[in-house]
Amino acid sequence: MTSKTPTPQENHGDSDAPVVESLRVDTEAAREKQALAWTHTSRFLTTAAQLVHLPPNELPEIAFVGRSNAGKSTAINTLAQQKRLAFASKTPGRTQHINLFALGPKDAPNAYFADLPGYGYAAVNKAAKVRWQKVMADYLKIRRSLSGVVLMVDSRLGLTDLDKQLLEFVASRIATGEIRLLVLLTKADKLNRKEANASLAECQEYLGGLCTEESDVSVTLFSALKKQGVGDVAVILQEWVASAPVVPPVGDLPPMPDDEAGEDLSPD
Numbered sequence: 001m002t003s004k005t006p007t008p009q010e011n012h013g014d015s016d017a018p019v020v021e022s023l024r025v026d027t028e029a030a031r032e033k034q035a036l037a038w039t040h041t042s043r044f045l046t047t048a049a050q051l052v053h054l055p056p057n058e059l060p061e062i063a064f065v066g067r068s069n070a071g072k073s074t075a076i077n078t079l080a081q082q083k084r085l086a087f088a089s090k091t092p093g094r095t096q097h098i099n100l101f102a103l104g105p106k107d108a109p110n111a112y113f114a115d116l117p118g119y120g121y122a123a124v125n126k127a128a129k130v131r132w133q134k135v136m137a138d139y140l141k142i143r144r145s146l147s148g149v150v151l152m153v154d155s156r157l158g159l160t161d162l163d164k165q166l167l168e169f170v171a172s173r174i175a176t177g178e179i180r181l182l183v184l185l186t187k188a189d190k191l192n193r194k195e196a197n198a199s200l201a202e203c204q205e206y207l208g209g210l211c212t213e214e215s216d217v218s219v220t221l222f223s224a225l226k227k228q229g230v231g232d233v234a235v236i237l238q239e240w241v242a243s244a245p246v247v248p249p250v251g252d253l254p255p256m257p258d259d260e261a262g263e264d265l266s267p268d
């Protein structure tokens with residue numbers, strides 16, 4: 001597992017070090033700029049209430065998931081550098097859909113972002129919660145083109161039981177490396193350094209349990225407000241897409257009748 005913790009600048013006593021360091025910083029900045037230009041191409045493609053209504057897709061797809069209010073819409077909009085791409089709305093019905101965004105050249109998209117319904121919103125009724133569970137579980141377990149999951153977690157709360165239950169839906173696909181996982185500890189601007197390190201360490205400890213030789217699991221602090229981690233995340237997502245295997249453009253199989261989607265995943 002990797003984490004994007006800030007590392008102190010090392011001084012090797014080498015007279016070339018400042019030059020080398022400045023070249024490295026320039027290269028990293030250029031890489032982030034290029035990745036952010038890519039995320040900026042995000043545009044709304046379609047919305048679906050269920051997995052079967054999503055178009056079959058051979059391009060790598062990256063899903064954004066998280067508890068309601070975790071900062072998911074803000075993170076997507078910040079990555080895309082667009083004000084209202086993802087809709088921050090608590091209205092049930094609007095939030096219960098999977099929204100797909102295309103990225104890359106207009107006539108030749110090269111990836112999709114999928115904004116999944118937020119969970120844990122207390123005002124949603126029982127029927128809506130059960131429906132939500134099924135949509136999420138089906139999508140995360142079955143969507144063939146899914147190559148990465150970005151989980152937004154409020155850095156002050158850490159991983160909640162609902163987040164952990166969601167991770168269980170994809171744990172087996174994460175273990176094989178088929179799906180990568182990046183956890184964003186959001187609203188990091190609300191924490192001091194000590195609290196931020198503690199939040200990072202706690203999350204890392206839990207994620208360690210999901211890691212295998214094949215898995216690609218990482219966690220980073222993120223602040224849309226302070227633009228912390230934004231460039232890094234864009235680079236990571238673009239690398240996921242570049243290294244994703246090609247998936248044949250066939251539809252996703254219908255869910256099995258005894259699917260675990262029936263488990264109760266009610267919000268607290």
Ligand code: GDP
Nearest residue numbers: 067068069070071072073074088187223224225
């Ligand atoms: P969603 O329900 O997960 O889509 O969450 P939103 O993106 O709507 O964000 C929930 C609340 O957190 C809003 O009031 C945002 O303004 C706030 N928020 C989101 N990101 C940040 C951040 O980086 N820093 C701070 N301080 N607040 C944030």
